[in-house]
Amino acid sequence: MTLSSEEIRTELKRAGMRPTAQRLTICQYVLNQANHPSVEDIKAWVDDKFPGISLATVYNTVHALETAGLVQAIRFDHSDKVIYDSNTEPHFHFLDEDSGTLLDIQPEQVQINLNLPEDVLVNDISILIRGKRQ
Numbered sequence: 001m002t003l004s005s006e007e008i009r010t011e012l013k014r015a016g017m018r019p020t021a022q023r024l025t026i027c028q029y030v031l032n033q034a035n036h037p038s039v040e041d042i043k044a045w046v047d048d049k050f051p052g053i054s055l056a057t058v059y060n061t062v063h064a065l066e067t068a069g070l071v072q073a074i075r076f077d078h079s080d081k082v083i084y085d086s087n088t089e090p091h092f093h094f095l096d097e098d099s100g101t102l103l104d105i106q107p108e109q110v111q112i113n114l115n116l117p118e119d120v121l122v123n124d125i126s127i128l129i130r131g132k133r134q
């Protein structure tokens, strides 16, 4: 999902934030360009555009995006960092262990055959597939 500047502006206002140039730049990166970035990744990227931007501004902005339902925050076992995913549809992930990058895997690419006790109700399944790209 790619959002225009105007749509991002509207979403930030809806989340109660003034759409400053800094915040818009962060949002454009997180929503339209970045691949599962952590707050540290976002800060490193945005430092080029706005030297001296605070980590708090980055946190507040991604939190607003999360509140607006435009990103989901995910923590995987392989890292202690929370990553922000602009793909908010249900999907799984492939971790390229060489580069540390995550690829989205669509649910139809994975077949899961559950054989669970009858008295459990599944709310969510998260899968991280690890490997290498060839």
Ligand SMILES: [Zn+2]
Pocket: 036, 085, 087, 091, 092, 093, 103, 104
């Ligand atoms: Zn993803």
